[in-house]
Amino acid sequence: MRRLILTFTLFLNASLLFSQAYPKVVAEDGDGIYLLLRRHGLEPAEHLQNFLELNQDKLGQDNSLYAGKTYLLPTASAGGTTAAATPEKAAPAPAAVLVEPLFGENYERVEILDRQLQGSVYYLVAGHSGPDPGAIGKYGPYQLSEDEYAYDVTIRLARRLMEHGATVYMIIQDPDDGIRDENILPMDTDEVGYYGDPVPHGQTQRLRSRVADINRLYQRHKGQHQRMLSIHIDSRSKGQNIDVFFYHHENSTPGLALAQRIHEVFTTKYNRYQPNRDYFGTVTPRSSLYVVKYSHPPTVFVELGNIKNDKDQRRFVIPNNRQALANWLCDGIIADYKASN
Template sequence: MRSAVLFGLLFLISSLALGQSKYRRAVAKPGDGVNTLLYRNGLNPSQHLRQFQQLNRANLTRRNGLIIGRTYLLPHRSAPKAAVKTTSRSKTAAATRSTATRAATSHGLSTTPMLPSKLFGPAYSPVPVRDRALRGAVYYLSPGHGGPDPGAIGTYGNSKLAEDEYAYDVTIRLARVLMEHGATVYMMVQDPNDGIRDEAILKTDHDEIGYPNQVIPLSQVYRLRKRIAEVNRLHARHKGAYQRLIALHVDSRSAGQNIDVFFYHHPGNALGLRLAKNIHKVFTARYKRAQPNRPYSGNVSERGTLYEVRNSRAPAVFMELGNIRNSKDQRRFLVPDNRQALANWIYEGLLADYTGR
């Protein structure tokens, strides 16, 4: 009898081990939330979150958060839906949907991606549409500087770090995430050959162009005037849609000053204030989880002097991602996973703003 019980226990243990061995695994990195970990591994949280929590219950915090350095089991990807045989009725329904889509587009509710896949580079193309959580939303993404103006410059060893390169990499990563969830995205600055880069030191170049295909002028005033004129022209085209402008910059202060991410909006613009607060809320929560012993000092404030937030007809938020001259802040930019985490956190804030409108 005892040997039979022992055999049963051994069989159960081996079965559990065999079952777990069939799952892919992923290690939680600094800045990861469950959603970020799932997205990075090609999984949609809306479909896989519950199963992930069940698989990893023993390795999650009390609030179902990740523990940095722990290995987590990943749910299996959902099987594709079976093809449906086309009938005259389904053809009619498809034609109706097509007509509705054209009608929505004519009223500014397009969810057609406005960015070519090649803009993301070969390693990140094409862009899969994972869900339609942001369908109907239109985003204008404006990375700081570009072209003849590299922006703030930091030093890392013998290398120079240019603000425009790191702001662009976070922005193009954000663009990809937004497109994965059905948003219409315009990159107001585009680099034809950089794509998303996974190097620590991003090479400085000056070949960026302004949307749709304009030379970026050296004059900051003229440059921003042209950029926002394009945003406002597109804003009129998408009249009636939910539209937001996100401007991403990297600050330059004293090398000894370590700063958190700051959010600026135009005074009196309630929608811009709400947008900034929604993103700030996500950053506060993520920092608390990733660095529980360090208070997060980033805040939301008015900045009426910023040209982009003052003149954009789309409600806007202007973000300073850190101090490129500070060695601690530089880790926020040099590690590609950290740049992706910044993009993912911004997306989560944008999603909260869109769904709560």
């Protein structure tokens, strides 16, 4: 059995952040935030938000770093759910560590932070894949494909869920991509199904294949809390800016509940981090969607935005934003699990 996973980032207010001294480091040529944090023993998923708040006046476009500039590093006492290493004091050994090569070299070590999702099972499906890139958008001179960005959010979500003790199945897998921290994700066609089968060319065959894998795995976990999320990016007119929205089966009470709890998290996060705009994401029944209709676990179908709209593109082109999407999805999943048990 392949296990894959997630946790949500804890955000700090500025008064706590600036109430103590922080180590200083100089960014090297080619450094990004993730690389800089890891070089000093800090897990980006836990300390990214703290770093951004500490250094908000020293960051370039899309939160880039300037080589030769000095930056402040978060410490364990600045927040996060694990004790992070600092230059002066190494972090204590984690209670448990899983190694999942599918996440890529930089992310394959997964610390189990807690057991909030112990006993739960999640099936995660990145939309399209293989010979079908899904929706295509234009970003400067580059083409963006739905399947690559949906996959990166999905695999980040998988890692976060695992950090909380869940059993997670990545139904679509790319053997060599892992979690990627670049803005532009090149298109490829080497994704496979959970059992290693090539992704079929025909749309109906593709959908049947992934649903068959989900339902086969579902039988292994009868009696457990099981849910499925299918993650996509929509394609609309270039001028249409949309928010993240959710579909569920009209006759699935647990599917509706999961969608609503994730939606509540997104509403709260938008109110906190973008207080000058409303959040217009919706929860809607749409039983005609194949994976919603035929998957045995209660299912939520997620649309992350419009791949053709400039503002929406920033939501998933910037790696930090892809991580935030995964964090918020995880937060809603945790709320749903707690309410269901």
